[in-house]
Amino acid sequence: MAFNSVVLIKQVPDTKNITGQAMLDDGTVNRAALPAIFNPEDRNALEAALSLRDRCGGTVTVLTMGPPSACNILRDSLFRGADRVILLTDLRAAASDTLATSYILSLAVSQLPDVHLIFCGRQAIDGDTAQVGPQLAEKLNLPQVTYVEELIEASDSTLTLRRNLGDGYEVVKAPLPLLMTIVGTANTPRPPAARRMLKYKRARGKTELLKEAADKFGKDATDEIETYVQQRSEDLSAKGLLIEQWDLDTVKADVTRCGRSGSATKVHRIQSVILTGTEHKRVEPTAQAIGDLVHELIEDHTIG
Amino acid sequence: MANFLTDNPDILFHLEHTDLARIADCLEDSYADAEKFDYAPANAAEAIEDYKRVLNVVGELAGDFIDPRAEDIDRTGNRIENNRVVRPPGMDENLTALAQADLMGFTLPRKYGGLNFPSLIYTMATEIVSRADAALMNIFGLQGIAETINAFADDQIKDEYLPKFCEGQVTGAMVLTEPDAGSDLQAIKLKATQDDDGQWLLNGVKRFITNGCGEVLLVLARSEPDRAGGLGLSLFICNFADGVKIRRLEDKLGIHGSPTCELQFDDVPARIIGERQRGLVTYVMALMNGARIGIAAQSLGIAQAAYQAARAYAASRRQFEVAIEKLPAVADMLAKMNMDIQAARALTYDASFHVDLENSLLKKLELPDKPQDKALFKQMRQDARKLKRLNALLTPMAKYICSEMCNRIAYDALQILGGSGYMRDYPVERYYRDARITTIYEGTSQLQIVAAVRGVASGTAQKSFDAFAQREYHGDLAPLAQKLATVLPTFAQATTFVKEQGTEYMDLHGRQIVDAATDIYMAYLLLNQARHSREKLTVADRCILEVLPRVKYNCELITSGDRTSLECFDTLAGPVPTE
Numbered sequence: 001m002a003f004n005s006v007v008l009i010k011q012v013p014d015t016k017n018i019t020g021q022a023m024l025d026d027g028t029v030n031r032a033a034l035p036a037i038f039n040p041e042d043r044n045a046l047e048a049a050l051s052l053r054d055r056c057g058g059t060v061t062v063l064t065m066g067p068p069s070a071c072n073i074l075r076d077s078l079f080r081g082a083d084r085v086i087l088l089t090d091l092r093a094a095a096s097d098t099l100a101t102s103y104i105l106s107l108a109v110s111q112l113p114d115v116h117l118i119f120c121g122r123q124a125i126d127g128d129t130a131q132v133g134p135q136l137a138e139k140l141n142l143p144q145v146t147y148v149e150e151l152i153e154a155s156d157s158t159l160t161l162r163r164n165l166g167d168g169y170e171v172v173k174a175p176l177p178l179l180m181t182i183v184g185t186a187n188t189p190r191p192p193a194a195r196r197m198l199k200y201k202r203a204r205g206k207t208e209l210l211k212e213a214a215d216k217f218g219k220d221a222t223d224e225i226e227t228y229v230q231q232r233s234e235d236l237s238a239k240g241l242l243i244e245q246w247d248l249d250t251v252k253a254d255v256t257r258c259g260r261s262g263s264a265t266k267v268h269r270i271q272s273v274i275l276t277g278t279e280h281k282r283v284e285p286t287a288q289a290i291g292d293l294v295h296e297l298i299e300d301h302t303i304g
Numbered sequence: 305m306a307n308f309l310t311d312n313p314d315i316l317f318h319l320e321h322t323d324l325a326r327i328a329d330c331l332e333d334s335y336a337d338a339e340k341f342d343y344a345p346a347n348a349a350e351a352i353e354d355y356k357r358v359l360n361v362v363g364e365l366a367g368d369f370i371d372p373r374a375e376d377i378d379r380t381g382n383r384i385e386n387n388r389v390v391r392p393p394g395m396d397e398n399l400t401a402l403a404q405a406d407l408m409g410f411t412l413p414r415k416y417g418g419l420n421f422p423s424l425i426y427t428m429a430t431e432i433v434s435r436a437d438a439a440l441m442n443i444f445g446l447q448g449i450a451e452t453i454n455a456f457a458d459d460q461i462k463d464e465y466l467p468k469f470c471e472g473q474v475t476g477a478m479v480l481t482e483p484d485a486g487s488d489l490q491a492i493k494l495k496a497t498q499d500d501d502g503q504w505l506l507n508g509v510k511r512f513i514t515n516g517c518g519e520v521l522l523v524l525a526r527s528e529p530d531r532a533g534g535l536g537l538s539l540f541i542c543n544f545a546d547g548v549k550i551r552r553l554e555d556k557l558g559i560h561g562s563p564t565c566e567l568q569f570d571d572v573p574a575r576i577i578g579e580r581q582r583g584l585v586t587y588v589m590a591l592m593n594g595a596r597i598g599i600a601a602q603s604l605g606i607a608q609a610a611y612q613a614a615r616a617y618a619a620s621r622r623q624f625e626v627a628i629e630k631l632p633a634v635a636d637m638l639a640k641m642n643m644d645i646q647a648a649r650a651l652t653y654d655a656s657f658h659v660d661l662e663n664s665l666l667k668k669l670e671l672p673d674k675p676q677d678k679a680l681f682k683q684m685r686q687d688a689r690k691l692k693r694l695n696a697l698l699t700p701m702a703k704y705i706c707s708e709m710c711n712r713i714a715y716d717a718l719q720i721l722g723g724s725g726y727m728r729d730y731p732v733e734r735y736y737r738d739a740r741i742t743t744i745y746e747g748t749s750q751l752q753i754v755a756a757v758r759g760v761a762s763g764t765a766q767k768s769f770d771a772f773a774q775r776e777y778h779g780d781l782a783p784l785a786q787k788l789a790t791v792l793p794t795f796a797q798a799t800t801f802v803k804e805q806g807t808e809y810m811d812l813h814g815r816q817i818v819d820a821a822t823d824i825y826m827a828y829l830l831l832n833q834a835r836h837s838r839e840k841l842t843v844a845d846r847c848i849l850e851v852l853p854r855v856k857y858n859c860e861l862i863t864s865g866d867r868t869s870l871e872c873f874d875t876l877a878g879p880v881p882t883e
Contacts, residue, residue: 016305188397191365194358194406194419198343201357239342 001156002057003176005049005117006109008136009042009062009077011070012126038073041121045182047189048151049119050081056154058116059083063108065093065101068207071243078200079192087205090247093258098127100262102135107251109140117159118179122147130181137179144179145172149186204236205243306371308432309363312608314646315428318653319359321836324352327422327657330664341414355425361405362429370398370436377439377561378734384553389517389563398440403472410447412454416462417470423594423663424656427601431649434605438738439561441602442514448594449476449522453541456578456587461541465520474519478591479567481512487751489524489584490534494569496525496576504540504576506569512554514745516565519544522591523574524583531581539583542574558737593695595746596703597659600652603710603742607645610710610717610735614638617721617730634720641713643843648706650829651822655698662691694768697759701822704752707742714739753814756821761803761810765821766796772828780841781834788827788848791855795820798859805865812869816858823851823858 013034049060062077064070065088074085088108096104109115118140120133130146137144145161152171153160163170164183204212209232213225236242248258256262283289297303309315328351335351337344345351373394380392391399402408410426412418426447434441450469453462468474485491494508506525510516520543527538542548547570554564578587618629618638628634665688669681714736718725725732743749759765769792777785802810802817810817827848834841868876 188369191369191401191405192361193404194361195343195417196406197357197361198345198354198419 001154002059003052003116003154004058004112004114005052005060005119006112006115007042007046007049007060007062007077007082007119008105008109008132009046009064009073009121010039010124011036011064011066011073012039012124013037015125036069036072038076039121039124039126041123041182041184042073043121043189044184044186045119045121045180046077046080046082047187048148048180048182049117050190051187052117052151052154053081061086061112063088063105063112065089065096065104065108068205068211071203071205071208074205074243075200075203076192078203079197080190081193081196084244085203086244086246087207088246088251089205089207090258092248092255095260095263096258097263097265098129098131098135099264100258102132102139103257103262104248104251104253105132105136106139107253108246109136111246111251116176116178118142118177120179120181122181122183133179133181140179142177142179143174144181145174146181148180148182200241202236202239203241203243204232206233206245208243209233209236305364306367307360307363308366308371308435309359309428311363311367312432314649315431317833317837317840318428318649319356321833322424322653322657324355324422324424325349327424327660327664328352328355330661331420331422333668337414337420344414344420355421358407358419358421359425359428359432362407362432365401365405365407366432366436369401370433370440373398374437374439374561375731375734377437379560381560382553382563384550387550389550389553389565391563392561395440395561398437399443399472399475402444406470407444408447408472408475409450409466409470412447412450412466412470416454416466418466422656422660423597424653424660427597427652427656430598430601431605431608431652434602435609436605437561438602438606438609438735439559441598441605442559442562443475443518445595445598445602446476446478446515446518448591448598449478449520451594452522452539452587452591453577455590456539457541458578461575461577465541469520475515476520476522477513477515477518477565478588478595479510479513479516479521479523480588481510483509483511486512487748489588490532490537492524492526492537492584494523494525495529496523496527496538496540496574497529504574506540506542506572506574508569509551510567510569512745513565513567514562516548516567517544517550517563521548521567522577523569524588525574527576527580527583534584535581537583537588538580539577539587540574541577542572547572557740558734559741592746593659593699596699596752597652597656599742599746600648600655600702600706603706603739604645604649604652606735606739606742607641607648607706607710607713610714610732610739611638611641611645613730613732613735614641614717614720617724628720637716637720639846641716643847644709645713646843647826647830647847648702648709650833651698651826652702652706654829655695655702658691658695658698662688662695665691693759693762693764697756697764698825700747700752700755700759701818701825703746704743704749704756704818705822705826707739708749710739710742750814753818754811756818757810757814760799760817760821763799765825766799769795769824769828772825772832775832777831781831781844784831784834784844784848787852788824788831791824791852791859794856794859795824798862801863808870809867812867813862816861820855820858820862823855827851 014037053060060082061084062074062082063086064074068089071087074087077085093104109118123130134144134146145163147163147165148161149164150162151159152162158173158175159178160171160173163172164185209229213228217224233242248255283293325348328348332351335346338346345354377392377394382389382391409416409418410421410429411423414420430441430445433444450466453465480489482492482494494506494510496504496506498504506523523540523542524537525540526536528536549568551566551568556564615638618634619627621628629638665684669684669688718732718736721730721732724730773789773792802813830844830847834844
């Protein structure tokens with residue numbers, strides 16, 4: 001049986017490489033100082049979908065909601081083997097919380113025909129909520145299996161999956177269509193394929209073309225920009241290199257349920273944490289302190 | 305997130321300052337492939353960008369994926385089960401990842417699914433992969449097998465095998481060595497005979513075959529039973545699955561991830577590559593030249609890995625209340641190690657660059673429709689001959705210098721780690737073991753010297769020095785160039801002296817001659833790198849400081865006329881030990 005899969009991915013600031021400038025004085029994230037990356041567990045979700053396709057056939061469609069620069073992770077998905085990629089970008093969707101995001105994504109997924117499987121990363125490293133996947137399943141009225149670590153068996157109508165529960169595992173069988181959230185230990189994402197990379201490096205989304213044209217002709221040269229974008233879009237489209245771009249109208253969203261107005265989350269307080277790490281640590285010469293140190297070293301894999 | 309390309313400023317320096325556009329132009333032939341293949345570049349700028357993109361993938365794969373698996377692969381090794389080699393799991397994962405990344409047809413034409421990349425970029429990739437796992441290089445770095453098929457086999461064989469190589473569905477082996485034919489391949493005995501239907505059949509034994517369990521075997525065999533020597537040999541292609549038996553798997557000092565097989569052929573069907581009798585003299589020679597650059601790159605990778613480990617350790621290990629890098633003896637070792645790696649890398653990449661120029665010129669000369677302009681055609685032929693002579697010098701030089709250098713670096717790296725380095729807790733003992741084979745296989749150092757010394761005696765080395773010396777050196781470079789030029793007459797004199805003494809004397813002092821020539825050549829390469837950066841000026845300055853007395857020392861030995869190693873052999877070497 002061949003499966004049509006949709007993978008939902010997100011571009012996030014790289015919180016792993018935090019430097020002193022990661023936060024602005026007002027306590028908000030300094031996005032300029034942090035490189036934007038493919039959310040790590042979304043890469044595992046993509047890999048899970050691709051390897052299932054390699055095994056059983058079918059298609060892999062990758063969808064992301066975000067700013068035009070999210071085309072970067074869509075290109076990356078194409079390099080690694082995605083069949084179709086879609087950018088959902090709309091200023092009216094900015095500042096959406098998990099409620100609004102899952103609403104918009106549920107409409108987007110509904111636009112795609114014959115979807116058997118939806119793959120999400122467990123959570124994104126910027127918000128760490130792990131809510132979008134589950135909320136999306138609820139809105140689509142689909143069964144969901146979270147914390148998936150292994151796809152054990154696939155049949156026409158069910159998947160057998162192993163969930164990693166942190167303190168153990170659980171094997172479940174779930175009916176299709178189905179939404180899964182994938183954990184980072186599920187697999188090692190494949191490298192980009194050189195030939196696909198050299199082809200799809202040229203893939204562009206419409207907003208990127210607009211920026212390209214504005215840089216070339218100046219912002220006010222509207223006629224030139226229009227002609228240029230039109231021409232480039234046609235050229236790219238003929239070669240299968242135009243990244244599909246959707247907005248809230250494409251998915252017929254109620255704009256009051258999107259963006260800030262559609263978000264129920266209220267920020268209560270922001271704390272600016274100053275990292276003050278030093279190179280050494282004093283350990284008291286007691287059995288307890290030594291025991292704690294050993295435990296800590298095992299935890300961070302320094303020993304053991 | 306380790307990336308073995310982006311964390312290596314010297315490779316990046318080469319990418320920035322090598323005339324890649326020139327080799328891209330040569331290789332892409334007016335960029336005609338852009339019309340036919342959606343991944344082909346349309347111009348030199350795009351081709352260069354593509355090289356960098358792909359190398360970046362190689363760097364990431366090496367740092368994040370291959371390197372973490374190397375220790376387990378080394379400890380587990382290969383084993384035989386039912387005539388099949390069972391690889392360590394990490395090795396299978398590595399090969400899958402390399403295939404997924406489309407990296408197994410690096411230099412092959414696009415019509416077979418290859419990337420059509422220059423050998424220089426492939427050399428860089430080989431170095432990067434080897435730094436992560438030297439044993440993996442013995443499969444990744446065997447792409448010369450497919451190149452040999454591409455260069456010399458008929459279309460039917462090419463169409464059948466090359467797409468499979470590009471997809472990573474098959475790996476290959478160069479099946480040359482026999483128990484009595486190691487360095488002396490002319491002594492090969494494995495028989496190739498034709499049955500009544502004209503089908504070639506192979507019979508005999510091959511030994512020390514790297515990846516002998518590979519699906520596709522290129523076998524050098526005696527097709528002319530009455531003809532001794534190299535002209536009795538032809539090159540064949542056969543499938544491992546068609547009856548090749550693995551007699552044993554060698555238990556080696558290093559490169560444990562690379563299976564080394566003894567193979568038995570009993571009536572194994574095979575097809576001939578190209579023409580009869582050209583097996584050794586043309587095809588294997590071409591294959592070996594590529595493989596030698598490959599080993600040079602592997603050596604650079606191991607050296608880089610060992611150096612990085614030593615550099616990091618020396619910065620963090622404290623003795624006498626300081627980091628040991630502050631101790632003069634250790635500081636000097638580290639400075640010299642990094643300088644030696646840079647010099648050897650410059651030589652290897654320079655050799656690869658010239659191989660690319662030669663190959664693309666040869667391809668053009670072989671085109672059916674010769675250029676109309678006769679003068680141009682003649683010029684191209686002349687250039688090709690010149691490049692051939694230069695490469696016949698640079699290739700063995702690079703293999704010899706890099707492999708010897710990598711053993712020194714691994715030795716010194718282990719020394720810097722001290723007792724810890726001797727333990728298996730650190731990867732340096734693995735680098736030390738892996739390094740050892742590099743001076744032996746694909747032609748020993750002694751054979752590389754024999755090959756290179758001919759190029760020195762013929763005047764090729766001198767000509768390239770003259771060309772270097774005639775360039776303009778301004779500012780801080782001028783005094784360095786002047787200093788370096790002072791040894792040129794000394795070297796010329798030594799070369800003349802050697803030629804007068806005959807072949808035996810030349811081979812006796814081969815090492816000194818080749819060392820002197822390589823020292824000068826590498827010093828000129830570093831001096832020219834110094835045009836682009838202050839750091840490189842410091843490197844060149846220090847290198848020339850060491851090169852001058854070393855060249856003089858070697859030349860003095862060469863012109864001494866000393867033959868005592870031969871004439872007083874019994875006295876100097878003493879008697880053969882008895883039981």
